[in-house]
Amino acid sequence: MILYFSGTGNSRYVAERLGVMLDLPVVPVTDYKDSKIDASGRPVGIVCPVYFWGIPTLISEFIKKTEFQNFEKIFSVCTYGEGAGNASRMLEKEFLRKGITVTHQLEIRMPDNYVLFYKVPPKDEQMRMLNEADNYIERIPGLLAENAHKEKRSLIAPAVSAIGYPWYKYGRRTKRFRVTDECTGCSVCEAACQMNIIKMKDGRPHWTENRCERCLACVHRCPGAAIQIGRSLKHGRYLNPNIEQWQRGSL
Numbered sequence: 001m002i003l004y005f006s007g008t009g010n011s012r013y014v015a016e017r018l019g020v021m022l023d024l025p026v027v028p029v030t031d032y033k034d035s036k037i038d039a040s041g042r043p044v045g046i047v048c049p050v051y052f053w054g055i056p057t058l059i060s061e062f063i064k065k066t067e068f069q070n071f072e073k074i075f076s077v078c079t080y081g082e083g084a085g086n087a088s089r090m091l092e093k094e095f096l097r098k099g100i101t102v103t104h105q106l107e108i109r110m111p112d113n114y115v116l117f118y119k120v121p122p123k124d125e126q127m128r129m130l131n132e133a134d135n136y137i138e139r140i141p142g143l144l145a146e147n148a149h150k151e152k153r154s155l156i157a158p159a160v161s162a163i164g165y166p167w168y169k170y171g172r173r174t175k176r177f178r179v180t181d182e183c184t185g186c187s188v189c190e191a192a193c194q195m196n197i198i199k200m201k202d203g204r205p206h207w208t209e210n211r212c213e214r215c216l217a218c219v220h221r222c223p224g225a226a227i228q229i230g231r232s233l234k235h236g237r238y239l240n241p242n243i244e245q246w247q248r249g250s251l
């Protein structure tokens with residue numbers, strides 16, 4: 001089974017391609033409600049984006065609360081924009097606390113969606129990155145056939161992550177989202193939020209919790225770019241072009 005979390009489609013694309021290549025079912029982590037996974041002797045893969053050189057908090061929580069049984073191996077794939085930092089090791093540690101070794105820790109560079117800081121790369125650069133990502137994805141079945149695989153990590157990754165990750169873990173305030181007059185009340189953002197914390201009221205989105213996962217799905221999926229956060233106004237919007245139904249505005 002491949003379990004994934006994805007805000008703008010990069011991790012979902014990787015999960016879906018691996019599902020086909022490895023003949024494994026693919027399930028969004030947010031849809032998995034059972035407290036245990038019986039993998040029937042097959043591999044279990046976790047695919048997620050890198051957030052602040054670490055992993056999305058819901059992935060940590062999912063690993064903590066789920067019992068993993070009868071798996072051949074556990075592997076992880078982190079998608080990232082500028083640098084994966086300590087993300088794979090953070091995920092590894094969550095499993096180690098349960099006595100499980102993540103034998104294969106893979107990392108794939110893809111277009112960066114963190115528009116609070118970075119500009120979305122131009123289309124030609126996106127295509128170049130996605131082609132390189134495809135080359136890496138093609139190699140994954142071969143890598144999984146080896147006994148183990150870990151990407152090289154820079155020596156400063158743990159320190160960078162130790163400083164940066166708490167900003168994410170204890171931040172993620174929804175009060176930072178602003179909705180501009182471009183909002184048409186289409187409710188795409190409400191449907192896009194996998195945490196179900198956006199509710200439409202009087203034709204405008206409202207955030208019903210103080211904190212969220214910060215996946216930026218609402219920001220990138222809004223057809224009029226009406227949701228702003230930080231400097232996102234000038235930084236463009238991104239959705240993985242291979243996830244067609246997201247491009248069409250459906251789920």
Ligand SMILES: Cc1cc2nc3c(=O)[nH]c(=O)nc-3n(C[C@H](O)[C@H](O)[C@H](O)COP(=O)(O)O)c2cc1C
Pocket residue numbers: 005006007008009010011012048049050051052053054079080081082083084085110111112113114214215216240
């Ligand atoms: C809250 C947040 C934090 C991020 N932090 C990092 C980071 O520390 N390093 C990095 O390389 N990319 C970072 N990114 C970029 C994403 O990891 C990258 O674009 C990823 O492929 C997005 O996957 P998705 O399309 O499946 O959501 C961040 C994105 C978000 C939304």
Ligand code: SF4
Pocket residue numbers: 179182183184185186187188189190203204205221222223224225226227
């Ligand atoms: S997706 Fe954008 S335009 Fe549609 S309701 Fe949400 S903020 Fe408004």
Ligand code: SF4
Pocket residue numbers: 007192193194195196197198207212213214215216217218219
């Ligand atoms: S509110 Fe937006 S950024 Fe936060 S979890 Fe929902 S879709 Fe993601």
